Amino acid sequence: xxxxxxxxxxxxxxxxxxxxxxxxxxxxxxxxxxxxxxxxxxxxxxxxxxxxxxxxxxxxxxxxxxxxxxxxxxxxxxxxxxxxxxxxxxxxxxxxxxxxxxxxxxxxxxxx
Amino acid sequence: xxxxxxxxxxxxxxxxxxxxxxxxxxxxxxxxxxxxxxxxxxxxxxxxxxxxxxxxxxxxxxxxxxxxxxxxxxxxxxxxxxxxxxxxxxxxxxxxxxxxxxxxxxxxxxxxxxxxxxxxxxxxxxxxxxxxxxxxxxxxxxxxxxxxxxxxxxxxxxxxxxxx
Numbered sequence: 633x634x635x636x637x638x639x640x641x642x643x644x645x646x647x648x649x650x651x652x653x654x655x656x657x658x659x660x661x662x663x664x665x666x667x668x669x670x671x672x673x674x675x676x677x678x679x680x681x682x683x684x685x686x687x688x689x690x691x692x693x694x695x696x697x698x699x700x701x702x703x704x705x706x707x708x709x710x711x712x713x714x715x716x717x718x719x720x721x722x723x724x725x726x727x728x729x730x731x732x733x734x735x736x737x738x739x740x741x742x743x744x
Numbered sequence: 745x746x747x748x749x750x751x752x753x754x755x756x757x758x759x760x761x762x763x764x765x766x767x768x769x770x771x772x773x774x775x776x777x778x779x780x781x782x783x784x785x786x787x788x789x790x791x792x793x794x795x796x797x798x799x800x801x802x803x804x805x806x807x808x809x810x811x812x813x814x815x816x817x818x819x820x821x822x823x824x825x826x827x828x829x830x831x832x833x834x835x836x837x838x839x840x841x842x843x844x845x846x847x848x849x850x851x852x853x854x855x856x857x858x859x860x861x862x863x864x865x866x867x868x869x870x871x872x873x874x875x876x877x878x879x880x881x882x883x884x885x886x887x888x889x890x891x892x893x894x895x896x897x898x899x900x901x902x903x904x905x906x907x908x
Contacts (some may be wrong), residue, residue, distance in 0.1 A: 637817040656776035685800075687807040688877060692870035699866055715800040722880055723873045728861055 633660050637668050643708075644673035653683050653690035653716075654701070661690070665697045674705055681711025686719045698729070708732060766832040774817075774824035774843065779810045782828055793832060802837060802900055804882045808874040809841055809896060812852075817845025817894060834904075836883075840897040847889050848896070850882050855879040 634649030646668055661733060668678060678694070680686075698707040712720065712734035720726040770790045772778040787803050791905050794802070810826060818824035829840045859869035879885060882898035889895075 652780070654776075654780070654807060655814070656780055685807075687805060687811065688802060688871070688873035689811060691873060695868050695870045699868060699870075703865065714797070715804070718797075718800060719804065719877070722877060724858055724861055728868065 633657055633664055635661075635664050637669065637671070639673065640677075642673075643677045644669075644671055645677045645679055647682070649682050651683065652685040653680070653693065654685060654687045655689035658689040658693040662693045662696050664702055665693075669697070669701060669705075675708065676701060676705060677708045677710055679685040679711045680709060680716055681713065683716055684713050686716040688719070688723075691723065691725060692717055695725070695728075701721035706730065768830040769828070771825055771827045773811075774814045774826050774845075776811075776814060778828075779807070779814060782810065782826075783807055786828065786830055790830070790832060790837065796836075798900070798902050802880050803902060805878055805898075806839070806841075808878050812874060813841070813843045813894075815847060817843050817848070819846070835899075836902045837900045838897070840895060842893050842895045844893055845847065848887055848894055853885065853887055 635646060636649065637644055639644045639645075646665065648661070650657060678697075694707075694709075701707055709720075710731045711734070714729060717726075720729065720731070748881045768786050770782050770785060772782050776810070780824050783803050783806055790802065791799055800889060806828070810828070813826055824843055824845055827842045852875050856878055856879065858871070859872040861868060878898075882900055885896075885898040887894070887896050
């Protein structure tokens with residue numbers, strides 16, 4: 633699984649380089665994230681811009697990672713693609729996570 | 745007379761082509777990577793006929809149903825086989841999924857509430873979203889247990905056919 637971490641602007645930014653965060657890799661994702669988050673950083677940003685598909689197993693894994701951070705550390709999400717954003721919205725989990733707005737609004741075109 | 749004839753398909757090859765475009769069927773083993781393959785193939789089959797958002801909903805619903813079969817019906821154990829059929833009609837996609845695992849618990853067929861999320865972080869739910877998503881995104885969800893087989897069927901509403 634491709635998972636990379638770098639310190640940026642006082643946060644640890646973890647990027648998942650997988651097209652899918654689903655039942656096939658959810659457990660592995662949780663385990664690898666747990667290892668990476670041993671690095672002390674009060675803010676953790678999970679960049680999902682490469683992920684085009686998330687199912688409820690993947691969502692559960694992200695929740696589990698946030699719970700593992702404990703009360704003092706926060707997990708922020710960024711780069712949600714439309715399908716991934718929809719899963720957060722339908723399950724109301726968008727109200728639980730702090731989700732950074734998209735940097736570029738691609739796909740918005742003036743039809744007129 | 746003439747009008748009636750004009751509605752008939754031109755020839756058998758046209759008919760076959762239409763059937764290939766409108767029907768998807770696959771049998772595969774109940775394990776996560778085979779599920780991925782079936783999802784990819786089913787979405788690819790209908791990708792040109794449905795919007796990206798509809799394709800996302802199709803993949804999500806199928807993933808939830810198939811993952812449940814892998815994890816619960818076959819309980820991750822001995823090799824099971826899943827059969828998936830999807831038919832495109834005027835108003836949507838009719839999907840039928842069958843497996844030979846344990847019966848589906850009755851509660852799964854009642855539309856569930858979302859798990860409680862207005863709780864402290866440590867108490868947040870990590871599961872219980874799958875059936876909620878299935879009920880939320882589908883219509884006419886039905887289940888039958890027959891001859892030691894589970895059959896789950898539902899419809900996914902789809903907009904008018906797109907001209908490609």
